[in-house]
Amino acid sequence: MLAWTIYISFLGAMALLFLPKDSARTARIFALLIAVAGFCVAVGGYLQQRTGELVTVARVAWVPSLGIGYYLASDGISITLVLLTGIVAIAGVLFSWNIEPRAKEFFAFYLALIGGVYGVFLSFDLFLLFVFYEIAIIPKYFLIAIWGSTRREYAAMKLVLYSFVGSSMVLIGLIAAYVVAGAKTTNLVELAQFPFPVHFQMWVFPLMFVGFGILAGLWPFHTWAPTGHVAAPTAASMLLAGVVMKLGAYGCLRVAMMLFPRGLDPWGFHVLGFGSWRDVFALFALIGIVYGAMVALVQKDFKFVIGYSSISHMGFVLLGLMTLQQIGLDGAVLQMFSHGILAGLLFAVVGRMVYDRTHTRDLLELEPMHLSKVIPFAAATFVLGGMASIGLPGFSGFVAELQILLGTWRVFPTFAAFAGLGIVVGIAYTWRATQRAFFGAPATGVEPTKLPPITIPERVGALILLGASVAIGLYPQFLLRLIIPALHSPLFDGLWKGSGR
Amino acid sequence: MISVNYLDLLWFILPETIIVLTALCVLTVDLMFLRASESRLRSSVGAALSLIGCAAAVTWIVLTPQVANVLDGTLVVTPLAQRIQIALLVLTMLTIVTFSRSRFTRHVCEYLALTLLATVSMMLLVSTQNLLVIFLSLEMLSLSLYILTAFNKGSVRSSEAALKYFLFGGISAAFLLFGFSLLYGLSNSTNLLAVTANVHGGPLDPLLIVAMVMVVVGLGFKVAAAPFHFWAPDVYQGAPVSTAALIASSSKVAGFFVLYQVMVVGLAGAEGSTVWHGYSAGWVPMLAIVAAVSMVLGNLAAIVQSSVRRLLAYSAVAHAGYMLLGVLSNTEQSFSALMYYVITYGLTVVGAFGVVAMVEEATGGDTISDFAGFSQRAPIPSFCMLIFLLSLAGIPPFAGFFAKFFLFSSALISTPAFLWLVILAIAMSAVSLYYYLKVLKSIYVAGHHAGATLISGSYFREAVLCVIAFGVVLLGCAPDLLLRWF
Numbered sequence: 001m002l003a004w005t006i007y008i009s010f011l012g013a014m015a016l017l018f019l020p021k022d023s024a025r026t027a028r029i030f031a032l033l034i035a036v037a038g039f040c041v042a043v044g045g046y047l048q049q050r051t052g053e054l055v056t057v058a059r060v061a062w063v064p065s066l067g068i069g070y071y072l073a074s075d076g077i078s079i080t081l082v083l084l085t086g087i088v089a090i091a092g093v094l095f096s097w098n099i100e101p102r103a104k105e106f107f108a109f110y111l112a113l114i115g116g117v118y119g120v121f122l123s124f125d126l127f128l129l130f131v132f133y134e135i136a137i138i139p140k141y142f143l144i145a146i147w148g149s150t151r152r153e154y155a156a157m158k159l160v161l162y163s164f165v166g167s168s169m170v171l172i173g174l175i176a177a178y179v180v181a182g183a184k185t186t187n188l189v190e191l192a193q194f195p196f197p198v199h200f201q202m203w204v205f206p207l208m209f210v211g212f213g214i215l216a217g218l219w220p221f222h223t224w225a226p227t228g229h230v231a232a233p234t235a236a237s238m239l240l241a242g243v244v245m246k247l248g249a250y251g252c253l254r255v256a257m258m259l260f261p262r263g264l265d266p267w268g269f270h271v272l273g274f275g276s277w278r279d280v281f282a283l284f285a286l287i288g289i290v291y292g293a294m295v296a297l298v299q300k301d302f303k304f305v306i307g308y309s310s311i312s313h314m315g316f317v318l319l320g321l322m323t324l325q326q327i328g329l330d331g332a333v334l335q336m337f338s339h340g341i342l343a344g345l346l347f348a349v350v351g352r353m354v355y356d357r358t359h360t361r362d363l364l365e366l367e368p369m370h371l372s373k374v375i376p377f378a379a380a381t382f383v384l385g386g387m388a389s390i391g392l393p394g395f396s397g398f399v400a401e402l403q404i405l406l407g408t409w410r411v412f413p414t415f416a417a418f419a420g421l422g423i424v425v426g427i428a429y430t431w432r433a434t435q436r437a438f439f440g441a442p443a444t445g446v447e448p449t450k451l452p453p454i455t456i457p458e459r460v461g462a463l464i465l466l467g468a469s470v471a472i473g474l475y476p477q478f479l480l481r482l483i484i485p486a487l488h489s490p491l492f493d494g495l496w497k498g499s500g501r
Numbered sequence: 502m503i504s505v506n507y508l509d510l511l512w513f514i515l516p517e518t519i520i521v522l523t524a525l526c527v528l529t530v531d532l533m534f535l536r537a538s539e540s541r542l543r544s545s546v547g548a549a550l551s552l553i554g555c556a557a558a559v560t561w562i563v564l565t566p567q568v569a570n571v572l573d574g575t576l577v578v579t580p581l582a583q584r585i586q587i588a589l590l591v592l593t594m595l596t597i598v599t600f601s602r603s604r605f606t607r608h609v610c611e612y613l614a615l616t617l618l619a620t621v622s623m624m625l626l627v628s629t630q631n632l633l634v635i636f637l638s639l640e641m642l643s644l645s646l647y648i649l650t651a652f653n654k655g656s657v658r659s660s661e662a663a664l665k666y667f668l669f670g671g672i673s674a675a676f677l678l679f680g681f682s683l684l685y686g687l688s689n690s691t692n693l694l695a696v697t698a699n700v701h702g703g704p705l706d707p708l709l710i711v712a713m714v715m716v717v718v719g720l721g722f723k724v725a726a727a728p729f730h731f732w733a734p735d736v737y738q739g740a741p742v743s744t745a746a747l748i749a750s751s752s753k754v755a756g757f758f759v760l761y762q763v764m765v766v767g768l769a770g771a772e773g774s775t776v777w778h779g780y781s782a783g784w785v786p787m788l789a790i791v792a793a794v795s796m797v798l799g800n801l802a803a804i805v806q807s808s809v810r811r812l813l814a815y816s817a818v819a820h821a822g823y824m825l826l827g828v829l830s831n832t833e834q835s836f837s838a839l840m841y842y843v844i845t846y847g848l849t850v851v852g853a854f855g856v857v858a859m860v861e862e863a864t865g866g867d868t869i870s871d872f873a874g875f876s877q878r879a880p881i882p883s884f885c886m887l888i889f890l891l892s893l894a895g896i897p898p899f900a901g902f903f904a905k906f907f908l909f910s911s912a913l914i915s916t917p918a919f920l921w922l923v924i925l926a927i928a929m930s931a932v933s934l935y936y937y938l939k940v941l942k943s944i945y946v947a948g949h950h951a952g953a954t955l956i957s958g959s960y961f962r963e964a965v966l967c968v969i970a971f972g973v974v975l976l977g978c979a980p981d982l983l984l985r986w987f
Contacts, residue, residue, distance in 0.1 A: 017884070063980050085698065102949075127906070138896060141938060145946045153946065161935060168931040172924055175906065179913040467693035 002045035002057045003072050005038045009115030016108040024103035031107035032093045039086030049079045052485030067185040071125040076482030081121045084340045087468050088242035089114045094461035095352045096235035113139040117243050130174055137163045143236040146362040155231030162214055162224035169211030173204045181333035192491045193258050198262045206261020206277050208256035215248030217314040226307035234351030241343035242311045249317045259496035278420045282322035286415050288315030293425035302361040305433045306346045313339045319383050320404035328407020330483045331400050338396035345385040345465040353378035357451040367440030377454040379438040381462045386430040388469050396472035513569050513578050516558040517621050523554025524617035531610030535859045546610040548601040550611050552876030555594045559587055574630035574692040582628040585758055592751040593620045594848045598965050599855040600743035605653045619645035623755035632681045632691040643670045650740040662739025665862035669732040676720025683712035693767035700770045705782055713784050723756040726821040727795040737814035746854035749817055750847030757843045765831045788829050795822030796929045801934045807868045823926050827908050830915035838908040845900035845976050852969035853889040856882050863956045879956045879962050883944050886971040890937040892973050895930045900977040
């Protein structure tokens with residue numbers, strides 16, 4: 001049944017193209033229905049998911065002569081991210097209620113992107129996963145280049161080329177793995193059991209990890225992310241930060257780490273203090289955390305603040321993955337969910353609630369507007385979202401980042417200290433942005449700006465996202481009960497049994 | 502003398518005969534009955550007759566599968582050759598249908614007849630293992646294509662392109678003939694199998710090396726591999742669109758098939774090897790270099806093109822580079838990967854040129870800026886172009902992606918040492934996305950304004966484009982449909 005998340009989205013995208021006339025109203029209502037339907041299917045899948053099991057959704061031979069199958073399945077990790085996609089998709093449609101020109105095409109590309117994302121999370125065939133992964137690239141380009149703002153064509157091209165370079169690396173790894181495994185299958189479950197030679201894993205693992213990591217905002221390949229987020233229309237930023245970056249992180253975990261766990265083993269020698277790819281990527285992730293936070297602290301553009309904070313938060317995901325501790329890994333998956341929700345929320349506030357009304361994102365220009373009086377709902381949402389993302393207990397960010405820090409503490413104690421520093425800087429930039437954007441001192445003698453009030457779709461969207469964050473923050477077992485057994489399934493055996501562990 | 506039963510021979514080459522007769526019939530009907538009619542009617546009748554002829558030939562091939570080897574390899578009819586003939590005929594039919602409404606010449610039926618003659622030579626080219634017949638059919642193909650290129654008499658570009666094509670083609674034909682004559686001298690036979698029997702591994706005869714270089718030059722020209730590609734940009738740009746489509750699609754299929762034949766069948770044993778520390782001379786290292794140069798040069802040169810036709814030409818060079826991987830690895834699997842690649846590529850390119858033709862009719866040019874706002878003026882052809890270009894870039898779920906995956910993995914399976922070429926090819930296809938997106942950007946992003954009017958195109962052509970686009974998607978989603986034939 002879960003497969004219908006994919007089909008509904010693609011069919012919806014096609015149906016939108018064939019809608020007779022360019023009526024924005026019909027298009028957005030239709031898109032909302034499709035997104036809600038997808039979410040309902042996802043929830044259905046969540047309710048049916050049994051802990052620790054791989055639920056097969058669809059399995060047919062696709063290209064039998066090459067051993068390629070059409071194999072969709074879900075385990076606890078996929079279902080978490082499918083749920084996330086469903087939630088962000090609905091919110092994204094709600095926050096693009098004001099898309100006017102070419103609305104039909106906008107939502108068609110939007111739904112195609114969503115369909116690709118669902119597909120990646122549900123694929124258990126490497127070839128199929130890659131197909132969906134690439135399908136998700138192209139709509140992003142058009143969403144940004146057509147409906148975007150600041151330097152949109154540059155940002156769109158940069159984003160697509162970065163993604164495509166990443167996926168080329170993945171394709172090389174995919175073909176190499178397929179050939180080395182005897183060219184008989186691309187099934188992830190079977191490949192995970194294939195004993196790839198260690199020296200092979202040693203070069204394919206970093207190739208795949210970086211390939212996917214580019215999309216996850218891995219430092220130093222993150223530069224597409226801030227420009228892309230800033231240029232994108234609100235819904236596309238929400239999807240980019242909310243789910244597309246998760247595609248990368250998911251690929252790192254599901255493909256790179258699951259298939260080539262020995263790639264994380266020690267090299268047996270030390271270069272510049274690095275003893276394994278694990279050290280290298282952990283350091284990259286840490287740099288991402290601290291660097292992203294520091295850069296966010298000095299931005300003038302409100303959206304860049306959130307853009308760089310995404311790099312920082314995604315750094316936590318990657319650091320969590322590199323701990324190879326159960327607590328770190330499930331923290332990482334939970335952080336994917338949490339950051340997806342919160343980044344979506346913050347981008348919605350900045351892009352839709354503030355920018356679409358004031359037509360500026362410059363913090364200095366926003367300061368005299370005293371937005372907390374003019375659009376109090378936006379201010380309140382941003383404060384709540386900001387607190388959630390800096391890890392206030394009660395919100396999802398806290399549960400996730402705490403677990404990652406605990407995991408890191410066990411393996412890289414110094415790194416944990418620096419990551420803590422990243423959180424502190426995170427508090428600083430969130431506070432600074434909130435202060436500047438919403439609680440600036442009103443310029444004396446100037447009438448407060450009149451702005452259109454916050455609309456109902458915006459309120460609903462914000463409440464959905466906040467609700468999801470609070471729900472997971474208060475009762476993380478919703479997801480953890482599925483994630484932890486999934487991490488202990490036989491698929492990840494190699495990860496726990498590596499020689500260094 | 503070997504005696505030949507000419508009736509049998511006629512039987513084996515009946516499809517070719519049908520096409521020749523169709524060509525004559527098209528000419529006759531036009532010259533005798535339609536001289537005075539308006540050109541619309543003439544082109545419709547001509548196109549319809551040609552299509553009927555091609556369809557008859559396809560039907561005949563499908564209904565009577567044959568195996569024959571006449572006169573020691575002069576005519577070889579195998580199921581494989583027949584399938585490729587079908588592919589050639591289908592591509593020709595699509596070309597004729599897509600461009601049946603073009604208006605660049607008054608001599609519509611001469612044009613169609615020449616197209617059919619080019620098709621006949623391609624069909625002969627794939628059903629022979631004899632060096633002389635290969636050369637003859639190649640020459641016949643080239644001659645038809647030179648004329649087709651020059652057919653737009655009103656355009657200087659067209660004549661210039663034809664002259665360039667002719668000069669380069671003449672030189673490369675000389676190379677090819679020289680190479681073939683050396684091969685004949687080495688083996689006392691013009692049969693490819695006999696040539697193979699006289700070619701030995703180990704240290705190669707210097708004469709053989711010269712012969713191989715000559716042959717690679719000659720055939721490299723045909724498939725537009727760098728550095729023998731100089732004719733391609735001008736021809737693609739100057740020739741009538743339909744000729745360019747023919748050159749890029751079916752002529753490419755035939756070219757790659759014959760290259761594969763000559764190299765893998767005729768020069769088996771002289772492959773040489775590119776394995777690290779195990780290098781030995783042969784055609785594999787040579788073609789590997791040609792492939793690498795084509796990929797790099799084609800893709801980098803395409804980036805700076807402003808004319809979409811030239812862009813497609815350079816991308817054709819790049820694709821020739823990828824496809825050479827299929828020749829290099831010479832296994833059964835890589836052959837089917839090569840055929841899948843080149844056929845889907847031909848299909849895609851015919852469609853892409855179809856859209857280019859529409860843009861040219863609407864705006865009078867083919868630069869990227871002429872495509873601006875095309876999606877607003879002609880949404881359906883634009884969407885088809887999106888599919889074609891993304892397929893060329895290798896984005897799933899279109900045929901181009903599976904073609905690349907299959908080709909590259911079959912190359913790696915046969916020779917792991919080709920990893921560097923595969924990596925180069927994949928890296929270069931990442932580059933290629935940039936210029937394809939530039940065209941798409943112009944179509945979808947640039948020049949949108951409220952008052953744009955729809956182009957009143959012919960529904961017929963839009964329907965054909967949709968069929969081709971559907972084919973590209975279908976073959977990409979269900980590659981088995983094509984794979985089981987090769």
